[in-house]
Every structure is written in C-alpha cells, then in structure tokens.
Amino acid sequence: MAIREITPELDRYYKNLGVWGDDTLYQLFEASATRYPNKMATSDARYSRTYEEYLEDVQRCAWFLHKNRVVTGDIVAIQVPNWNELAMVHLACNLLGAVCLPIHSDWREKEVGHLLGMTKARVVFVPRVFRDFTYPEMIKALKPSLPDLEEVVMIDLAGQYTQPIDDQAAFDLVYQECQSRSPNEPTNIMVSSGTTSLPKPSLWSDNNLIALLINQYLPRMKITPKDRAVTLAPASTGATGYVFPILLPLLIGASCSMLERWGGADDALELIEESKATYAVAVPAQMTMLVASEKVQTTNFEHLTRFGNAGAPLPTETAIQIEKLMNCKIHTIYGATDGGVPVATLLDDPDEKRLGTAGVLMQGEEIRLVDEYYEDVPAGGRGEVLIRGANKSFGYLNSPDDNAAVWIGDGWYATGDLGEIDLGNYLRIVGRKKDMIIRGGQNISPREVEEMLIEHAAIADVAIAAMPDKILGERACAFVVLKEGQRFTFDEMIQFLSAQKIAKYKLPERLEIRDTFPTSAGGKTQKGVLTEEITEQLKQEGVV
Structure with missing residues (x-):
C-alpha cells in the first residue's frame, strides 16, 4: 500500500497552506x-x-x-x-x-x-x-x-x-x-457505490473533509451562512449528496433541505422552488432528467444562483440547458470517493471552461497524467489521472488488497480516468481507462460519442457501452433514453453523428432504446450491466 503517512512535517505543510487546522x-x-x-x-x-x-x-x-x-x-x-x-x-x-x-x-x-x-x-x-x-x-x-x-x-x-x-x-x-x-484520525467514511463490484468503505479524516468543504469547495462556490442548500443526489453513501449540500451547511450555519428519494424530476423541481434553494447539488443523470421535464418551464428559480454536480461527467449540453432554464451557474468538481478531489471550476470561469472542463487545481492538491507505465506524459498529452493532496489521506477500511491496486508510488491514487490538461491548466476528462471500447485494435472513447448524441433534440440521456463481436472483439452500442413523445431511429443516429465529422469506426453499430438506465447507488450509469444485457440479447439472436 502506497498511502502517505501523516507525519508532523506533512501536517505542518498543509496547515501552512491554510487547508488543515485543529478543529x-x-x-x-x-x-x-x-x-x-x-x-x-x-x-x-x-x-x-x-x-x-x-x-x-x-x-x-x-x-x-x-x-x-x-x-x-x-x-x-x-x-x-x-x-x-x-x-x-x-x-x-x-x-x-x-x-x-x-x-x-x-x-x-x-x-x-x-x-x-x-x-x-x-x-x-x-x-x-x-x-x-x-x-x-x-x-x-x-x-x-x-x-x-x-x-x-x-x-x-x-x-x-x-x-x-x-x-x-x-x-x-x-x-x-x-x-x-x-482531526487527522480516519473517523469518516464515504462508501464507493460499486458500479462493478461490492461497495467499499473509504476513510477520510476531519482535516480531509474540512480542507475539501471549508477551504476548497466553499470559496469556489461562494457559499455563506445565508445559503439554503438542497440535495437531490443520494446522501446515504456519505459522498456527493451528503458532504456538499448537508454537512457543509451544518459546519458554517447555512440551511439544507433534502429530497427524500429521487422519484423523478418533478418532485425535485418542486423542492427547489418550495425551499427557496440558493444552491442545489445533484449527479449529472438527475440534471439531464431535470432539463427534459416539462415542469422545468414553469418552476420558479428566482432564488437559485448555483447548481453543483459531481460523480460523473456532466454533458456540456445539459450544463448549457441548466444555466439557460434556471438562470444559475453550473459548478463542477472532479475527484473520487476513494481518492480525493483535486480540481473544481470557479463560478467566474469563462463559459467554455466552466461548462466544458472539470476545473483547475485547488489549494493543497496535486495531479499527474501518466501513460500505461505510470510515466508522465508530455505537456498537452492524454493520460491516466493520478491525484493526491490535503483532502484525502487514507484508503479503504480493512482492504489492503484494494488499496494496493489503486494507490501507487508516494501516495498517488490512480483514478482510471483519462484526462488532458490545456494551456490554462484546466483538466478535461475524456474517458475511462476501463471504459474504452477496443474495436479491432482501435480505441473508441464513449464519452466523446455521448457528448455528441446528447445534443440531439430527441434524446434525454445516452450511454455508449461495449457489445461483443466475434471478429473485432468489441463494437459500440448506443443506449438512449428519449424525451417524452420523441422517436429516434438508428439511421437518424448515424446521420446525426456523421454530420459532426466523427470517424466512421467510432459510430455506434446498434441502437437500444431504454426507459431508464441501471444506476449505482451514487447515481452513475452501470455500463457493465448494459453490456451484460446486450450480450445476452446477442446470444439469443445467435450473433455471438
């Protein structure tokens, strides 16, 4: 396990930076x-x-x-x-x-x-x-x-x-x-929601959470005791839906209202209006459903000024629609329940940065992009995102093997995300290392295709997942949730994507319409389940 020990020197270092304290x-x-x-x-x-x-x-x-x-x-x-x-x-x-x-x-x-x-x-x-x-x-x-x-x-x-x-x-x-x-003892747990395996308890110290919430997130979201937060995301894994809209307000004297359980966009929109929320927190899948609801057109958002999100990439089109329909600003943080939060956007960022990137480094955090051998990639290159810093000091509870699998070197957490850092030092997540579809030796980034398809007027949500192929190994399958009353065909999909000059090998080779997607407890689409479903369907069709 390559997790850094909290030495007196490291404690002093983070205290001198102003991100750790004694409370x-x-x-x-x-x-x-x-x-x-x-x-x-x-x-x-x-x-x-x-x-x-x-x-x-x-x-x-x-x-x-x-x-x-x-x-x-x-x-x-x-x-x-x-x-x-x-x-x-x-x-x-x-x-x-x-x-x-x-x-x-x-x-x-x-x-x-x-x-x-x-x-x-x-x-x-x-x-x-x-x-x-x-x-x-x-x-x-x-x-x-x-x-x-x-x-x-x-x-x-x-x-x-x-x-x-x-x-x-x-x-x-x-x-x-x-x-x-x-406050450096591991006395808090966030539970990894387990998209591919059983959930894991990830340990956090008080100083980890205070660094993240009080000294990093709060100033970027401009949160004060006058704020009224609303949480739409699940709070009961201790992560996105809990720490930002529930715990943080309690630490500074703000207020919080909670959506008991996500039952659809209409209940969430009603709570935002009734609670007079000044900021809301949700996962991107929920935000996509909000903008697709007819009720969003009649909801009163006069008090809402900020909408925070985390847990999965937010489609740019959804971010644009949230700001347009709710007259608020999108705020994005990027990180992992298991490894910490290195970057976030700023409310005053230009639109292309605030809506299209994961943000820039926060005080006390570090980031590297590495190749398959964990060597740093050249400036401007694409690589796996490694992170470490003041807001995460511990690994999983009672799971040494899991710790050894993701913590490397001198305390670096391997996220499994593929990223690029632009000239302004903004991080852009371009896909998942394990999410990548390999079609006959050519890599297809699902995120790239999803970002294009979500802009279609008929589509409420989209997931690109792998389906098996006897010859090529894998092909891309597009799973789509439609907006109410809309229709969408395979030919329309190909025509729409081709018009955006996408490489032909990246085009999805099957379209599946779904009412909903299977999601983890943290609200992330379970692409592994979608792959299992389409694999079984292909077996029944005699294709594989």
Missing part, C-alpha cells in the same frame, strides 16, 4: 449551533430542526452510543434515505471519535451484510419501515454472520430518534475527554 467536524457544527440557535439547520420530508434542536439531537445520540459502549474507532452504521438522522448520527460519532458508516437505503442483504461484516460495525441505525421494506428483519436475518454487531436502532417514519441525557455530569466528562482528539 473537528463536531466542533465546527457546535460553533454554528451556538451562533445560529433559532435558524433552520436541516429539513427532510418528515420534519425540520433548528440548530438548537439539532445540537440537542446530536448530543443525545452521542450519549446513547456512549452508554452502549461505543468508543473511539468503533464503527457505527446508518442506513436511511435522505433523512435528518444521517448527519445526526455522523456528528454524534464524530463527537465520540467513533466512525460513521453510511449505507445506501436501496442496498439489501448482499451489500449490507458485506459492509457490516468487513467493517465489524457494532451498532446500526435503520428505519423501522421505508417504502414497504422492513429493515430490522433484514438485519435479523444477517445477524448470525455478524458477530460484532451488538445493537440495532430502529428509526420511526413519524419522527426523530434521540436518547435523553440522564446524567449530565457524566456526559460532560465524556465530552471533555473527546475534545482533544486529532
């Missing part, structure tokens, strides 16, 4: 609650909490965990949709120095059992019932294979879970003991 996440949240006690902190589909109420919730939850013998370094899991309890449990764990493991609400026995088992979680919070699924029954069935799991906490749909503090003096003692812990 924990809980301490920043408590300061916000003290400063803005009567202000709304969070609001989900069930209830809202002021900062004063939410601080009490967090402290009561911490007391409950302490009484259940949870100590520094213990794993506490929570599996909920976009609910207030997610940050409550996270901050309670942070107060104690325990580690919060967020689990996506759609995951079931396979993923949940895997995560609870490999992390040796001691406590798990779950809804009593959500969308007709009884989570405690699932945990009960898994329990015989989870010897470390001691407590299952059931959350009712009707309200919050809290535990009254019945010994204030004892709580104060625990509180004081926990105030001196280092």
